[in-house]
Amino acid sequence: MATILVVDDELGIRGLLSEILSDEGHTVELAENAAEARAARERIRPDLVLLDIWMPDVDGITLLKEWSGAGLLTMPVVMMSGHGTIDTAVEATKHGAMAFLEKPITLQKLLRAVDQGLTRNAPKPPAPPVVASWSRVEGGYAAVGLPASTPHAVTLGGHAMHHGFNGPAPEQLFQLDRPLREARDAFEKSYFEFHLAKENGSMTRVAEKTGLERTHLYRKLKQLGVDIARNKRGI
Structure with missing residues (x-):
């Protein structure tokens, strides 16, 4: 199982995602803003990040760009938003996000995005001769x-x-x-x-x-x- 960082300023969203992912056997860390997300990313080195776009201090796109520019985007990031547009999704993908989930997030779409992200990030052993x-x-x-x-x-x-x-x-x-x-x-x-x-x-x-x-x-x-x-x- 994996360590997943959930970054969202809404307490209800953090709680719901934490409950679902914990039931799937994952270890879940929570952050309600960009400052907490930075500290958590450095402390636990998550296998995957679920990152909300609209947050009060620093928005998710800005944080994604920051990680990407500093070479810290070593884990797959799935963006989340209840007010996203196609342009927003395209921009997020351009800066390294692997997927975009629109709120309210269905259980099926959440688990599919998480599974795809963890599979993509799994190390592949070298093929034997x-x-x-x-x-x-x-x-x-x-x-x-x-x-x-x-x-x-x-x-x-x-x-x-x-x-x-x-x-x-x-x-x-x-x-x-x-x-x-x-x-x-x-x-x-x-x-x-x-x-x-x-x-x-x-x-x-x-x-x-x-x-x-x-x-x-x-x-x-x-x-x-x-x-x-x-x-x-x-x-």
Whole structure:
């Protein structure tokens, strides 16, 4: 749950919003003017602010501009007003407000705005690098993607070949966070070694399976550094 600062000069509005948000499990702090709002923002660092536009000392738009100009708009702000206009809403959005609620505020609109603000402000973990591995499927093996714990958790090394359903499967993960040519060569080497082992080193059958002419296939295997003799022995 979140800490939400409610800034409104009307006691009844502060009480109602506090009751609703507390029932939703949030911690609610209240301020009735800009001075109290400044102090509360510094003291509690709220996750979201509900800020009234029309207040007796400093209005909400002015306070929003102040926070924005000082680099203090580190939380989503939802503006509230019973006398707002489209121009007011546009100005508030221009200065960093994420939403504008017109009073009287319905429960549904309030909770939706709060949920959207908290979701937008939630930190997003960095996406893990994606690597590919071999997975058994009907008719053979296919490369599938899965996340790695770190960019260097998976490296390209030798192949451990074993025989099983529909032939051997290379027990290797492919790191994709590398130059395209290196990644492509690593995949092609594994691909041809797989087919050579599966066909017991028969170049004729591998040529048929891969759709390459034998001469082209020989050149490709040599270029990739594939040990043809090793695969003919079925190792």
